[in-house]
Amino acid sequence: MTPTEHLSEHGYAIVRGFLKPDEVAELLEALERVKKAAEPHHATWRDRNLLFEIITDPVLKQKVLLQAHWAAWIEPVLERHRRDKRYFDLLSPLLGRDIKHLTQQIHWKPPGAKFTYYRYHQDVRFREQPEVYKNLETSWITTGLALNRQDGENGALQLVPDSHKMGYLGLSSDGPIMTGEMRDAELRAKGIDPARVLQCELEPGDLLMWTLYTIHGSNPNRSADRDRLFMLNSYVRAADTPERGEWAFRDGVPVPLGEEPEICKYEQLRERPGPFYIEDDWTRDKPAA
Numbered sequence: 001m002t003p004t005e006h007l008s009e010h011g012y013a014i015v016r017g018f019l020k021p022d023e024v025a026e027l028l029e030a031l032e033r034v035k036k037a038a039e040p041h042h043a044t045w046r047d048r049n050l051l052f053e054i055i056t057d058p059v060l061k062q063k064v065l066l067q068a069h070w071a072a073w074i075e076p077v078l079e080r081h082r083r084d085k086r087y088f089d090l091l092s093p094l095l096g097r098d099i100k101h102l103t104q105q106i107h108w109k110p111p112g113a114k115f116t117y118y119r120y121h122q123d124v125r126f127r128e129q130p131e132v133y134k135n136l137e138t139s140w141i142t143t144g145l146a147l148n149r150q151d152g153e154n155g156a157l158q159l160v161p162d163s164h165k166m167g168y169l170g171l172s173s174d175g176p177i178m179t180g181e182m183r184d185a186e187l188r189a190k191g192i193d194p195a196r197v198l199q200c201e202l203e204p205g206d207l208l209m210w211t212l213y214t215i216h217g218s219n220p221n222r223s224a225d226r227d228r229l230f231m232l233n234s235y236v237r238a239a240d241t242p243e244r245g246e247w248a249f250r251d252g253v254p255v256p257l258g259e260e261p262e263i264c265k266y267e268q269l270r271e272r273p274g275p276f277y278i279e280d281d282w283t284r285d286k287p288a289a
């Protein structure tokens with residue numbers, strides 16, 4: 001079974017050794033530069049699609065960088081990576097030859113920090129506009145690239161195989177997905193046995209793929225000193241999302257980022273491009289226990 005067949009059949013696929021060790025090393029260096037670029041900021045900061053999500057962690061009592069969105073705008077290694085031909089080869093059997101890029105995110109899980117988990121959810125929860133996103137069951141694929149080893153201890157991604165055929169279930173819809181906790185009870189309430197959860201253990205360079213309907217989440221990083229370095233890129237069939245996203249491949253040919261950003265996930269890009277700080281973040285919605 002090819003990875004794309006596995007994705008269609010089971011709602012996820014794992015491609016072992018998607019990147020070679022020297023390519024992983026190059027990306028790790030790029031991640032360090034992104035971290036440095038975020039360093040001067042005291043809180044979450046946006047400049048157009050580029051976003052550094054920075055919170056003051058209630059346990060570590062210091063600021064932590066949890067995510068960077070669209071760091072490809074400041075980091076040429078990431079810009080090249082986002083349109084690597086190997087993504088096209090993986091995605092085109094499902095998405096065709098014209099593919100757009102909707103999310104580009106680095107997720108860190110600083111060891112010891114409180115907010116390093118993601119409650120079980122389906123990403124379709126965040127795609128609420130039928131007028132700009134069509135055929136969401138088949139037009140959207142998220143990829144997650146492991147840049148270090150990920151396992152139970154440092155909060156590897158967990159998912160429910162075959163859950164993509166269950167429709168939208170509304171898991172964790174009572175609040176942000178990074179507060180609260182990953183509750184097995186939540187799965188049981190939807191008729192899902194928590195024993196079905198697959199812990200996606202990944203080695204550096206392995207790539208995971210999932211759909212907008214695949215139930216997934218991840219536990220906090222409970223390791224003493226290992227981060228969990230995960231890079232997410234989501235791609236869509238261009239014909240189904242003509243008004244959103246950056247081109248990744250046009251008739252199979254990789255397309256670099258242009259002069260001006262396109263609206264991707266950040267809908268207010270034109271009205272409020274920034275730069276600005278977001279001081280009042282989701283951690284205040286439900287204060288840390």
Ligand SMILES: O=C(O)CCC(=O)C(=O)O
Nearest residue numbers: 107118123157217218230
């Ligand atoms: O980084 C993770 O473990 C999961 C992230 C996720 O599911 C999301 O951002 O939608």
Ligand SMILES: [Fe+2]
Nearest residue numbers: 121122123216
């Ligand atoms: Fe997700």
